[in-house]
Amino acid sequence: MQTRSRQKWTDRAIIAVMAVLGVFMLLPFMWLFSMSFRPVADAYKMPPSFLPPTFDFTNYRAVLASEIPFLQIYWNSIQIAVLVTVGQLITCTLAAFAFARLDFPGRDSLFFIMLVGLMFPAQVTIIPIYLGYAETGLLNRPIGLALMYLTSSFGVFLVRQFMRSQPKALEEAALMDGAGYFKIFFRISLPQLRPALSALGIITFTQTWNYYFQARVLLEPQESMTLPVAMDMLRGFMGQGNLSMVMAAMSMAVLPVILIFLLAQKLVIEGVTMSGIKN
Amino acid sequence: MTATPSISASGNRPSELKRAQARAGYLFILPSFALYLTFVLAPVIVTFLLAFTYYDAIDGASFVGLDNFKRFFTDGRSLEIFWNTLRFAFFAVTFNVGVGLALALALNRAMPAFLLYFFRLAFFLPVIIAAAFVSIVWGYFYGDDLGIINYYLIRLGITPVRWLTSSSTAMMSIIIMDVWKNTGFFMIIFIAALQGVPKTIMDAAIMDGASYWRRFSRIILPWISPVIFFNIVYASIGAMQVYESIVILTSGGPGDSTRSMSIYIVEEAFGSFEIGYAASVSVILTFVILILTSLQLIASRRWVSY
Helix, strand or coil, X not given: CHHHHHHHHHHHHHHHHHHHHHHHHHHXXXXXXXXXXXXXXXXXXXXXXXXXXXXXXXXXXXXHHCCCCHHHHHHXXXXXXXXXXXXXXXXXXXXXXXXXXCCCCCHHHHHHHHHHHHHCCHHHCHHHHHHHHHHHCCCCCHHHHHHCCCCCHHHHHHHHHHHHCCCCHHHXXXXXXXXXXXXXXXXXXXXXXXXXHHHHHHHHHHHHHHCCHHHHHHCCCHHHCCHHHHHHHHHHHHCHHHHHHHHHHHHHHHXXXXXXXHHCHHHHHHHHHHHHCCC | CCCCCCCCCCCCCHHHHHHHHHHHHHHHHHHHHHHHHHHHHHHHHHHHHHCCEEEECCCEXXXXXXXXXXXXXXXXXXXXXXXXXXXXXHHHHHHXXXXXXXXXXXXXXXXXXXXXXXXXXXXXXXXXXXHHHHHHHHHHHXXXXXXXXXXXXXXXXXXXXXXXXXXXXXXXXXXXXXXXHHHHHHHHHHHHHHCCCCHHHHHHHHHCCCCHHHHHHHHHHHHHHHHHHHHHHHHHXXXXXXXXXXXXXXXXXXXXXCCCHHHHHHHHHHHCCCHHHHHHHHHHHHHHHHHHHHHHHHHHHHHHCC
């Protein structure tokens, strides 16, 4: 009995320590939001604030009114992230259906070839893609960045694994009844895939929203930039005095991902960790 | 790869059905496979070829054998960058996985739902926000005179630190931020693994009066060891590619003290237009990652056997 109550108190103590640590983990985000509401004149006043002093959106308006095409940049980010997410949901699901449910010569070797793609970092594909884009006029166009991520080995793998864990009796019965493969795919397989597709969609969206390396190389002019690269530019451009404005821009830039995370926390964590355990 | 039983063609026209199924199969994989060939496989092959050439925008590529690789392994600067990357990877991996395990052990206990939500939020939010964003915030935290950390250090009577402007501390500062950003990922994986430790064995050990340390070293550690190994390999693959946090915090400086291979590749390829040489550096990076991935494959095989 005594050890049990002692255990309870250790549990509480550890959780209390972890709660303090958790607040510390969140400090950079609290600072970022709070600073975005500080008047520009007070930007560097110490001590810093970790809670918004006011809810004055002057800095946000200043970002939108500045000579940096912030709305265009934001639109580029949205466009790319949506295109890539929708693209991957379509191409990966189609391929996964074939790999999991159909039988055709070379299927397993083709699947293996696709899996090999998991091993190559962006660093080893970027040079030829850059040269090819320069040649075809896709350089410095947001669509170019979207194009190269319209499918992913990981997505195909994820959906295929999920599909294989589902019973295929319904699909077999439909085939017996003479239904075409497209009909089977849309009517029977697709509706079963909702959990896998929402996980894939969420990971793909956040991942694409966060791309920096590729975006920095392929999209140079301001009008074609995405948010992560633009933030870096903004910091230099607005200089020392405008910390509050940079943070206002940043708050707007991180908002979609934070919203997704607050609303679908479990799904995001499952998705992101799944993308880790891909092999 | 094991063969998957597929929608069986047990009708009375097997060969016709089979052909139709094959046609459908190729059609379904076509979009994905064509994109994959264009944007992954072909570029990888081209990069490997470029690595053996001197590339000129006007004259095209000319074969130079192993010159680019020789240059990388004999040039003092590139070796320093290689060493930086390995050093970063070693410390980032050790602390990311170590801290992640410690956090998982601390959080792997019963608690009310709102606390669980809070902990997930606090430790996982940094994982999903772009390094490019949080690095800018940390850049302000790490400032010499206007930095927030130094402000509090001075108020506590501690000598301020030149977090990013001294070549002896800059790498450490980047690693600290990296651990803050990524350790939550490893924590989550460890929590999942810890929840798989059989409760009956743990209860029996507690009944026998085994100390916490003993339970940890004799039951928990062996049970999760494949996961530890997986996390180490996974973290190394990511750490070897480190790019934006360094670009934003120090741009590789002071001097070359924090420059990583990814930064070097971009600078050589798109700054100096040393395309062939940059390609060889990315081939070297890929080989290091390939070795790590094969280790991971071996590890996952061990994992499955559990």
